[in-house]
Amino acid sequence: MAPQREWLDRDFYADLGVSSDASADQIKKAYRRLARELHPDANPGDTAAEERFKRVSEAHSVLADETKRREYDEARTLMASGRFRGGGGGGGFSGGGFSGGADGFDLGDLFGGGAAGGGGGGLGDMLGDLLGGRGRPGGTQQRQRRGNDLETQTTLAFRDAVQGTTVSLRVTSPSPCTACHGSGARPGSSPRTCPTCNGSAFVTRSQGHFGFSEPCPDCQGTGTKIDQPCTDCGGNGVTVRPRTINVRVPQGVEDGQRIRLAGQGEAGMRGAPSGDLYVTVHVKPDAVFTRSGNDLKVQLPVSISELVLGATVSVPTLDSSVGVKIPAGTSDGRTLRLKGRGVPKRSGGSGDLLVTVKVSVPTTLDEPAIDAMTRYAEAEKASGFDPRAGWGR
Structure with a gap:
């Protein structure tokens, strides 16, 4: 049997277990599932699984390519119509025995325009790709079939x-x-x-x-x-x-x-x-950092006094740490930007490190701390500060 017939008689859709109108996503999912099941690593010594793995890979290499898939479908349609038959009987293509007359097809349609072996494109190129560079003259070693x-x-x-x-x-x-x-x-x-x-x-x-x-x-x-x-x-x-x-x-x-x-x-x-x-x-995921494009993000736990009075706090970076100055009166949730401390860019330079301050409240206090907080609350009230001023109105 000629090599072309072996290829064109293959039903790549059946090899992947999908219908001929399957979407590109369905083809991709079917291939990935079968590749996992049939991979030689998962079936050591199983020659049948290995052969099936090769067939599935071969089918995917054609059906995953939009142009090759379209031309493969066109070739099979020609075969099914009887307008594309081999010389030696039966269906398939063996390079000769084209049917003539009013129902025959034009050679230009098969080889992408012109005589056999002429211009590029069309089914001639598709056959050349599928058959390892044997679809038309001039396609010797440089048109051998590339690996999957x-x-x-x-x-x-x-x-x-x-x-x-x-x-x-x-x-x-x-x-x-x-x-x-x-x-x-x-x-x-x-x-x-x-x-x-x-x-x-x-x-x-x-x-x-x-x-x-x-x-x-x-x-x-x-x-x-x-x-x-x-x-x-x-x-x-x-x-x-x-x-x-x-x-x-x-x-x-x-x-x-x-x-x-x-x-x-x-x-x-x-x-x-x-x-x-x-x-x-x-x-x-990382225990400290998250990412937004080329910027790194980190949440910095701080105390109430550090927000109120201001402080310089050590913040981790990718390779070490850096001191970050928190201005006095900083609000909880504010984000401070450290230039050039983020993700390295392929074009050069780096993104930024975004440090978001997050207040951490103690769950227990000793007597001196409670007294100090009580005095602070009284002084805060006397100053006229109202954290909910204008809120809810």
Whole structure:
């Protein structure tokens, strides 16, 4: 069976367990649920789960991309209508045997305008992406199918997220084979140029008045042949294995933010580019600080006398502490701003530290303290101070 048919006969919606009209959010949720259930780390030694994991990842890589999904749907609609059939009987697409007449479709519609192998866009590009760069001529190694993107997550302490840190992540995924370094050829040997297509990955044949380019049947559209496949990866250049990735988390990262690590996703087949790894960062709450954008916020417990008489109080910062002057007569709940003591900014500089004073009242007092407070209350009343003046009117 030709490679195109294997792809286009696949029902990616069924692989993810969603309907063909599922929303992008439904597709994302279905993929995440299945990826957790089928991940090799959760099913050690289970080859069936591993294979299903690959199918689910493959389906998600197409359906999560709005353009690829639309063009995939269009291709399947053509197949279902019978206007897009293979030469050898049955449905699917094998690069030839297009139906003609009034009910046939225009080659320009299939290849995005012009003759086969012409301009960019349309189903020609979609087929090229889905079939590992074999959708049209000129798509040799540089159009090989890129590996799938991966998603993982990590949890950081609040201060590590604010100041930046490096974390080690353990990821199990398809990676370049360590024995053949991703070439697919047994160590000591190398892939050779396919003699049938001379490395172009395509052969040309004529049908009626048209010339058709299709993937080379001898090399399956790769442009190379492997005489001695690597025994570790079976010639794919990829094996599923655990690996450790050191991730530099930039300062100021926020809870829920995603970090993209280019080329750290699933490996492509036979040396094709790897996908990307997306790391979602979760940040633990801090016992002292909260955050508002690039500003840090902290509540400072103070006594009544410190608010009334004024005081200089030590306030914690991210890396040490700083003295804050509380002016005499400061109201409870007032916020004092300390410039440049907040979250470091990527563009340079830092946000501010917002210190909100919060009065703390003693629950017990000894006799001298009670006497002093009584005298203070009498003096306060004699001065004419009324904390509720104008309140409730």
